[in-house]
Amino acid sequence: MTTGRRRGDQARSGHWPGGVFVVALFAAGLSLGTILSPVETPAYGATGATGDLRDNKVKTPPKGTRVYVVASKITYDARTKIAVAIGKVILTYGKYELVATRVTYDQRNDKMIAVGEVKLTEPGGNILEAERAQLMNNFKNGFAEHLRLLLTNDATITAEYATRQDGYLTVYENVIYTACKECRLSNGKPLWQLKSREVTHNEKEGVIYHKDATFEFAGHDIITLPRFSHPDPTVKRRTGFLTPNFSYASVYGVGVEIPYFWNLAPNYDLTFRPVITSDQGLLGKAEWRHRLVDGQYSVDVAGIYQLDTNQSPPGDTHWRGAARTQGSFDLNQSWNWGWDGTLTSDKTFMDKYKIDSRDEAIDKVYLTGMHDRNYFSAQALHFQSLDTDTDQDFFPTAVPYLQHDYTFDQPVFGGEFGYDWNVYSLHRNDSIFANNPDLPLTDVNLGTDQTRGVANLRWQRQIINGMGQVLTPFANLRGDVYMTENLPDDSGFTEDSKTTTRFQPTVGFDARWPFLTNTEGGQHILTPVAQVIASTDEEDRKDVGNEDAINLNFDATSLFLHDRFTGLDRYEGGTRINAGLLYTFLSPNGGYLRASLGESFHVAGKNSFADGTGLEGSNSDLVTAIAWQPWDFVRLSYQARLEEDLSDINAQEAGLSLNFDRISGSIFYANLDADPNSGRPDHEHQVWGSAGWNFSGPWSLYAGARYDLEESKLIRDTVGIGFNCDCFNFRFFYEENRAREDVSVDRSVQFSIDLKSLGGDVLPRL
Numbered sequence: 001m002t003t004g005r006r007r008g009d010q011a012r013s014g015h016w017p018g019g020v021f022v023v024a025l026f027a028a029g030l031s032l033g034t035i036l037s038p039v040e041t042p043a044y045g046a047t048g049a050t051g052d053l054r055d056n057k058v059k060t061p062p063k064g065t066r067v068y069v070v071a072s073k074i075t076y077d078a079r080t081k082i083a084v085a086i087g088k089v090i091l092t093y094g095k096y097e098l099v100a101t102r103v104t105y106d107q108r109n110d111k112m113i114a115v116g117e118v119k120l121t122e123p124g125g126n127i128l129e130a131e132r133a134q135l136m137n138n139f140k141n142g143f144a145e146h147l148r149l150l151l152t153n154d155a156t157i158t159a160e161y162a163t164r165q166d167g168y169l170t171v172y173e174n175v176i177y178t179a180c181k182e183c184r185l186s187n188g189k190p191l192w193q194l195k196s197r198e199v200t201h202n203e204k205e206g207v208i209y210h211k212d213a214t215f216e217f218a219g220h221d222i223i224t225l226p227r228f229s230h231p232d233p234t235v236k237r238r239t240g241f242l243t244p245n246f247s248y249a250s251v252y253g254v255g256v257e258i259p260y261f262w263n264l265a266p267n268y269d270l271t272f273r274p275v276i277t278s279d280q281g282l283l284g285k286a287e288w289r290h291r292l293v294d295g296q297y298s299v300d301v302a303g304i305y306q307l308d309t310n311q312s313p314p315g316d317t318h319w320r321g322a323a324r325t326q327g328s329f330d331l332n333q334s335w336n337w338g339w340d341g342t343l344t345s346d347k348t349f350m351d352k353y354k355i356d357s358r359d360e361a362i363d364k365v366y367l368t369g370m371h372d373r374n375y376f377s378a379q380a381l382h383f384q385s386l387d388t389d390t391d392q393d394f395f396p397t398a399v400p401y402l403q404h405d406y407t408f409d410q411p412v413f414g415g416e417f418g419y420d421w422n423v424y425s426l427h428r429n430d431s432i433f434a435n436n437p438d439l440p441l442t443d444v445n446l447g448t449d450q451t452r453g454v455a456n457l458r459w460q461r462q463i464i465n466g467m468g469q470v471l472t473p474f475a476n477l478r479g480d481v482y483m484t485e486n487l488p489d490d491s492g493f494t495e496d497s498k499t500t501t502r503f504q505p506t507v508g509f510d511a512r513w514p515f516l517t518n519t520e521g522g523q524h525i526l527t528p529v530a531q532v533i534a535s536t537d538e539e540d541r542k543d544v545g546n547e548d549a550i551n552l553n554f555d556a557t558s559l560f561l562h563d564r565f566t567g568l569d570r571y572e573g574g575t576r577i578n579a580g581l582l583y584t585f586l587s588p589n590g591g592y593l594r595a596s597l598g599e600s601f602h603v604a605g606k607n608s609f610a611d612g613t614g615l616e617g618s619n620s621d622l623v624t625a626i627a628w629q630p631w632d633f634v635r636l637s638y639q640a641r642l643e644e645d646l647s648d649i650n651a652q653e654a655g656l657s658l659n660f661d662r663i664s665g666s667i668f669y670a671n672l673d674a675d676p677n678s679g680r681p682d683h684e685h686q687v688w689g690s691a692g693w694n695f696s697g698p699w700s701l702y703a704g705a706r707y708d709l710e711e712s713k714l715i716r717d718t719v720g721i722g723f724n725c726d727c728f729n730f731r732f733f734y735e736e737n738r739a740r741e742d743v744s745v746d747r748s749v750q751f752s753i754d755l756k757s758l759g760g761d762v763l764p765r766l
Contacts, residue, residue: 061094061138068092071103081107089114095123096139111136118144124234125152140167147172153233154726155179155757157199157208168203175199177210179757183698183725185219191728192217192755194228206235230758239263242271248749251311251352253279267291281307283353295329295338302355314346314388322350334371340364347386354748359387360395373407373418393429394446396547400425415461415473422568425451426547433488444679446545447487447494454480454568472510476562478571479503482544489542498543504571508533508562522587529598531560531578537606538573546570552678554614555639555651556580556625559598564615565608574605591630598623599644610677614641614650621650633659665691671709685710698725702733715739729754 072087083105085091091098101116112135114120120128130147142164149157149172156179159172177199180190197212210228214221231238242259249255255277262270273285285302303321310316322345328338342361350356361384369376379402383395400423407418432446460474480502486494514527548567558564559580563572580598600620607616614621625639640652650673657666667689674683690704705717720733730753737746 061096065094069103083107093139097121098135100133109136126150126233138167141165151233151757153179153757154181155233156181157201159199170201170203172199172201173197175210177208178727179755180725180727183727187219189219191725196228201232203232203234206232206238208232233757237263237266237269243752243754246749246751247275247354248747249352249354250745250747251280251315252277252283255283257285279308280304285355292329294331295327295336297325297327297329297338299323299325302350302353304353315348315352317346320345320349322355324356335367335369337365337367339366342384344384344386347388351386352746354750356386360384361386373409375403375405377401377403391430394432396426396428398424398426411461412459413461415459417457417459419455419457421453421455423451423453424547425449431486431488431494444546444550444676445488446547447484449483449485450487450545450547451483452480452547452569453482454478468514470510470512470514472512474508474510474562476506477504478506480568484543484545487543487545495543500539500543502539502544502571504536504538504573506533506535506562510560522585522591525582525584525586527582527584529560529578529580529582532575533562533578534575535571535573535605538571538608541570544569550679552609552613552675554621554623555641556596556598556623559596559600559623570608572608574607575603577601577603587630590632592628593630594625594627596623596625612673612675612677619644622646662694663692665689683710686715688716698723700724713738727756729756 068091069085070088070090071085074083074085076083085103086101089098089100089103091100091103097120098114099117099119100114102114104113104115105111106113114133114135116131118128118130118133120130120133122128127150128144128147129150130144132146133142133144135142144162145160147159147162149159149162151157155177157172158176160174162170162172164170175196175198176193177196178190178193180192183191185191193216194210195214195216196210199211200209201207202209207229208231210225213225213228215223215225230240239262240260242261244259245257247255247257252275255275257273257275260272262272264270268288268290271287271289273287275283275285277283281304283302283304286300288299290297301321301323303319306315306318306320309318322343324340324342326338326340328336330336341363342356344350344361350358363382363384364379366377366379368378378400379398381398381401383397385392385395402423403420404422405418405420407416411417427449428446429448431448432444455478457477458474459476460472463471463473465471480500482500482502483497484500485497487498488494508531510529510531512527512529514525517524546567546569549565549570551566552564553566554564560578565571578598578600580596583593583595585593599622600615602615602618602620607618609615614623622642622644623640624642625637627635627637629635635655635657637655638653641650642648643650649671651671653668653670653672655666655668658664667687669687670684672680672684674680686706686708688704688706690702693701695701700722702720702722703718706715707713708715714736716735716737716739718733718735720731722732723730731750733750735748735750737748
């Protein structure tokens, strides 16, 4: 590239050695009043490497790359071969950009000197600021004085002097390193910093090495480190120690976790998380992760030899441990398979040692296919109890558990037509006899073995007429086959193998007529809804165990379902009419109010629902729900199930959520009558909530609790404090848990810190 010149100006054509400058740009006495646009060059590097090694060639522009200069004035001495650019000089070389008030280039010695507010932006994004810098050999070598290096992760290196060698090795002297950009003390100093006599940045390895370093926090020297190293911002995965975690729990006392991450390859790694405990010795934990071309899997293991066995059973043994593995793989764009499995020495180990708080583990191997309107799932399931109050012999294994759902592309009679089927075969060691003498219709008796096959044809068509009414006729045709063994009868005696077939056609009609009006305050939508559904009666269920339809919660969300049972082992029969009103208000500021009220009427045939569900009579309970969010920072919700004459409230739930600038919180309330037929044997009356307060800058307080109003018992409470700024995170939580019956109070403490850029406790993504 060349520039125009005035008559009489002397200019030399061609390139300087190494292709560093275009000589014509330094024509003697030439003043540039416009910016010269550089020509795009091919990409020659990438940031964010995931391996341990780097190739320094990614930062060096290809041979012959031109340099483009913008300056107020450029002079060139042909005798000394020295070019000088002054004013606000902007020099572009490949993906390097150099800004200074004066740049001198010595062509004979291939040396460039930049002076005055020097700013060098490197291809990787790092920015060097200095008073004076000297560069040689196509930017590969050089030095700088009184400099500041801003890394891409916002960490900074401030030094008195630095030298650069071979384009990838930089040595800094008298260095201050910190990642605190905004988190500063009252005197302007960063919250934390590393002061080192010497720092070496090896860009090939992606490592920053410190010598004779002192870690300073809040203005105080904390620890001296003769040698210390950490990855630079280009490293996403690096073998080394992670930030330690501190904890306390009733079962093991004080615990210190020292994680070590082992980066074996870009696609697999191993993390050791040994926990040294004061009361129980060493708790070993490890996690293996492996990503393959078509998916990934992981294996987590934990184990301990307990020093103190004076614990409540089942924790009164020396050896305790657990393992969990998960995997997910794609066969193609439509098919996926995987697994999730847990193996544990006893029911409470994972919960007591803060590994896993589940009350139930579901082991499974699955195959799933999904394409357009076609869905298939095959699973093998094993249910494990992790609660000491439940017997493992009552938990089943289901092999196989199959589901298929298909909807045809072409309409049938103007509507949508499809089918679905479901098959399972399960086994448990002992039958379950849970009949309640006070409620003889309780439907939770289960046999040792049950095999089920259900097939269903469905059709529906939506019609919107000229009056705006939405009319939806629908029809279903269902058939079942069950084979059950050792199912208890009402007296508790088990019966031999039974084979049961069931058949049920259903037709129905759904009508909705929305009325919409716009006012100055917002938009109002009122929608009356009426449904008529007719089915044959549900056949005798005494020979069919209820494995998947126990939990029934009749509320506003289930009022207009065609079948209000949650599973397929039970189905709703008879003729019923469902009616209700839906109301929505939308305000211009984004706020809304949604409300609903409705009731179900069983007008003919056998009622399928048992006492306590709210659906057992000819007229159901009234169900209502309200959700109100007038502004972004507040939301209220309420739902209830009431006696038809409003004489009593059988179930109600309420919630309030607030989210202000510095204060947030939520509180919830539930009062639910006992319903043994639906898996709720006791009256539940609880209140729970949580709150957070950002009381001073980065400081925050957290608190939460759950209280049982029925038993006047605090179930769980937690309190914590946190500090969160751009370079430092600190969290401290204390929790008391009384939900488990094997101990009166389970106390625990969690404490963790994270220094940005020096390592955290979050594993990198594979």
